[in-house]
Amino acid sequence: MPERRDFIYSATLHLLVVLGFLISLPSLFHRPIDEQPPIVVQLVNLGPKTMATQRSLTPPVPDKPVDVPTPAQNQPTPPTPPEAKAAPPPPPPVPKPAEVKLPEPPPVPAKPEANPQPPEPLPKQKQQEVAFDALLKNLAAKKLPQQTTQQANTKPQQSSQPIAPLGSQLSVSELDLVRQQIEQCWNVPAGARDAQDLTPEFRVTMNPDGTVRTAQQLNPERNSDPFFQAAADSARRALFNPSCQPLKLPLDKYNQWQTFTITFDPKDIS
Amino acid sequence: MIRRSVFSSGLCALLLLSALLAVPGHARAELHIDITRGKVEPMPIAVPVFSSQNSQTAQNASDITQVVSADLERSGLFKPVDPNAFIDRDPSSHIPPHYGDWRTINVQALITGSVSTDPDGKLQIEFRLWDVYAEQQLTGLRYTSTPANWRRIAHIIADAVYKRITGEDGYFDTRIVYIAESGPLDHRVKRLAIMDQDGANHRYLTDGRALVLTPRFSPSTQEITYFSYARGTPRVYLFNIDTGQQEVLGDFPGMTFAPRFSPDGNKVVMSIAVGAASEIYTLDLRTRSATQLTDTQAIDTSPCYSPDGKQIVFNSDRGGSQQLYVMNADGGNIKRISFGTGRYGTPVWSPRGDLIAFTKIDNGQFYIGVMHPDGSGERLLSNGFLVEGPTWAPNGRVLMYFRQTPAADRTGRGATSKLYSIDLTGYNEREIVTPGDASDPAWSPLIP
Numbered sequence: 179m180p181e182r183r184d185f186i187y188s189a190t191l192h193l194l195v196v197l198g199f200l201i202s203l204p205s206l207f208h209r210p211i212d213e214q215p216p217i218v219v220q221l222v223n224l225g226p227k228t229m230a231t232q233r234s235l236t237p238p239v240p241d242k243p244v245d246v247p248t249p250a251q252n253q254p255t256p257p258t259p260p261e262a263k264a265a266p267p268p269p270p271p272v273p274k275p276a277e278v279k280l281p282e283p284p285p286v287p288a289k290p291e292a293n294p295q296p297p298e299p300l301p302k303q304k305q306q307e308v309a310f311d312a313l314l315k316n317l318a319a320k321k322l323p324q325q326t327t328q329q330a331n332t333k334p335q336q337s338s339q340p341i342a343p344l345g346s347q348l349s350v351s352e353l354d355l356v357r358q359q360i361e362q363c364w365n366v367p368a369g370a371r372d373a374q375d376l377t378p379e380f381r382v383t384m385n386p387d388g389t390v391r392t393a394q395q396l397n398p399e400r401n402s403d404p405f406f407q408a409a410a411d412s413a414r415r416a417l418f419n420p421s422c423q424p425l426k427l428p429l430d431k432y433n434q435w436q437t438f439t440i441t442f443d444p445k446d447i448s
Numbered sequence: 449m450i451r452r453s454v455f456s457s458g459l460c461a462l463l464l465l466s467a468l469l470a471v472p473g474h475a476r477a478e479l480h481i482d483i484t485r486g487k488v489e490p491m492p493i494a495v496p497v498f499s500s501q502n503s504q505t506a507q508n509a510s511d512i513t514q515v516v517s518a519d520l521e522r523s524g525l526f527k528p529v530d531p532n533a534f535i536d537r538d539p540s541s542h543i544p545p546h547y548g549d550w551r552t553i554n555v556q557a558l559i560t561g562s563v564s565t566d567p568d569g570k571l572q573i574e575f576r577l578w579d580v581y582a583e584q585q586l587t588g589l590r591y592t593s594t595p596a597n598w599r600r601i602a603h604i605i606a607d608a609v610y611k612r613i614t615g616e617d618g619y620f621d622t623r624i625v626y627i628a629e630s631g632p633l634d635h636r637v638k639r640l641a642i643m644d645q646d647g648a649n650h651r652y653l654t655d656g657r658a659l660v661l662t663p664r665f666s667p668s669t670q671e672i673t674y675f676s677y678a679r680g681t682p683r684v685y686l687f688n689i690d691t692g693q694q695e696v697l698g699d700f701p702g703m704t705f706a707p708r709f710s711p712d713g714n715k716v717v718m719s720i721a722v723g724a725a726s727e728i729y730t731l732d733l734r735t736r737s738a739t740q741l742t743d744t745q746a747i748d749t750s751p752c753y754s755p756d757g758k759q760i761v762f763n764s765d766r767g768g769s770q771q772l773y774v775m776n777a778d779g780g781n782i783k784r785i786s787f788g789t790g791r792y793g794t795p796v797w798s799p800r801g802d803l804i805a806f807t808k809i810d811n812g813q814f815y816i817g818v819m820h821p822d823g824s825g826e827r828l829l830s831n832g833f834l835v836e837g838p839t840w841a842p843n844g845r846v847l848m849y850f851r852q853t854p855a856a857d858r859t860g861r862g863a864t865s866k867l868y869s870i871d872l873t874g875y876n877e878r879e880i881v882t883p884g885d886a887s888d889p890a891w892s893p894l895i896p
Contacts, residue, residue: 315874317815317828348479357481364486369845369873370615371800408615411579411586416483418581420551438479445484 314368348427348434355426363422366444367409376409377443382417386432388424393417396439413442488873490527491556491613493520496539498561498575508571508598509563515602516559516609519620519646523610523846524876529555541576550580557586559609571595575605577612587612599648600895607894619841620645623892624848625663625672628652629865629885633855640674642689645891647881653687662706665892668713672890673697675705684718698731698738706749711757719749728762741779753777754797754821761785761795761804761821772806774821785823794837797821800844807836816849818872829874839891845872848880850887
């Protein structure tokens with residue numbers, strides 16, 4: 179008898195397992211959508227115009243001319259009086275001990291000494307380099323800018339939308355707008371050696387008003403290369419540039435953009 | 449039996465659990481943005497006059513600030529902001545600045561500094577570079593030197609700022625040697641002259657009695673090699689800037705020309721005319737022994753070492769027209785690298801190693817261009833009636849060359865020859881002001 183009970187027990191459980199498989203199998207073979215395919219574009223509301231396709235490179239847009247404050251503006255905020263320097267404890271912005279390297283040897287009119295130019299390794303030719311080179315002026319290439327822009331435009335844009343209910347997603351045009359805002363403020367490391375490899379990445383936390391609160395570099399280990407450090411600094415300046423803030427992001431989708439990661443990658447620069 | 453059933457039911461539960469986990473949920477991935485475009489424009493930088501101890505140092509402070517600002521501006525990568533726009537006109541160099549005051553006027557980087565004298569009468573100059581947006585100090589250094597050295601200190605400060613912002617070594621503390629030209633075209637006087645890269649401290653090194661051409665700096669010593677008719681026969685000479693001494697390099701039967709130092713400064717590579725042909729030789733400066741590298745009936749000339757000293761680029765008409773070739777430093781493995789239309793000459797390997805600059809003559813026009821050492825990625829940066837003789841700044845970022853304009857008539861009136869520099873990106877072409885006409889510039893390494 180117990181054998182029969184066991185049999186029923188086992189059969190029920192097996193049935194449950196089969197049932198479980200039947201429910202989950204389709205999703206096992208159906209990979210979760212981790213990236214929004216271009217079809218998303220049809221579902222979301224596009225803004226009146228999408229501006230990401232505009233090439234925003236050279237010649238640079240001379241936006242925001244330096245406003246020269248009128249003398250009247252100058253007076254209300256007088257420069258810190260020289261005495262303030264003498265009296266050391268000014269407001270406690272800790273005077274950083276500053277890496278002041280002490281007396282560099284006085285650069286006296288040079289005695290000849292062996293100081294050969296350090297040999298530099300030849301950089302590898304890379305596919306990316308070709309695209310990056312388009313940023314550089316070439317008197318022989320007349321049609322290049324248009325062609326490369328076209329290519330850049332026809333290339334399927336990788337979507338950076340997270341998976342979330344459709345209503346709360348950032349639309350393509352909203353993302354384009356932000357992208358374009360930051361691009362306006364990013365001074366690319368043109369002319370640097372292997373510039374196409376200089377790709378600093380940051381995790382950014384945002385204030386609800388669209389200003390950047392913090393930007394933490396995710397690949398600081400590469401800063402030992404002075405070129406990379408310079409590129410990371412230039413990216414950080416783009417993020418904190420007041421000309422490009424606040425970022426034009428919809429407040430009702432704040433939970434979507436309160437933190438995000440951002441990569442500055444000159445590979446497509448044309 | 450019971451144990452078996454417990455086992456199988458446990459297994460089932462596990463399977464069920466895994467099946468449930470496989471059901472897709474609304475996973476929240478973090479938003480990611482790729483910025484793949486940007487702009488290229490000079491960075492707004494503020495260089496307020498360094499604070500000074502007394503009226504004596506005030507002049508030094510003003511001069512130094514001016515030279516630093518001018519250096520940065522000339523590079524084309526910085527745009528010094530008009531001091532009239534400053535809200536804080538006297539920022540201290542010892543405490544962090546009021547970043548807001550500088551942000552308001554769109555300044556991205558700020559240099560503060562001070563000049564004082566120590567009891568020995570030496571100048572103490574310190575500066576700090578601040579990132580206004582990131583609100584942090586990027587670098588800070590102090591120098592002590594005799595007051596006469598203020599200009600060099602200013603260049604050294606500009607180099608430090610340039611390096612911190614771009615990642616690239618600076619090139620402001622360097623000199624240019626060139627051929628100063630004067631007189632009518634048929635009686636041209638050509639003298640060796642030297643000056644700082646910004647045109648200051650100009651002086652002549654030779655008196656102009658003998659024709660001199662193609663000066664080249666030693667990478668390691670204060671020596672220049674050049675080509676001259678000083679003793680009747682055209683020869684390659686070595687000139688010591690400090691002592692003013694000059695000597696003929698090697699004793700060869702034919703004319704020697706187009707000299708250039710090896711990267712370690714121990715050799716000179718040059719051409720020697722052999723009948724109608726010319727071959728490339730190296731001359732060891734310590735042993736004075738010569739080694740022949742090429743052996744053809746063609747004209748092989750303008751040799752230049754790669755910065756690692758392993759290869760040499762030169763131009764040759766061995767294939768019919770004048771083209772660029774690269775060979776190993778021992779003369780082996782010769783490969784042609786230029787395949788464009790026109791003729792190519794005066795190749796110069798970048799100190800960075802990634803490019804070779806050249807002069808190209810195509811369709812009656814002269815061009816200054818660059819290409820990768822394998823011949824790919826040719827780009828033409830400047831052109832004109834005659835542009836020639838490129839030379840690299842020691843950081844491999846800027847090129848200098850000379851540009852001639854045609855004469856208005858047969859007497860040569862209206863013809864000019866001037867030095868120009870241009871950024872590697874092909875932008876920021878600038879004239880280097882010289883007292884008279886100028887040609888054949890050669891950029892020194894950073895002054896040790």
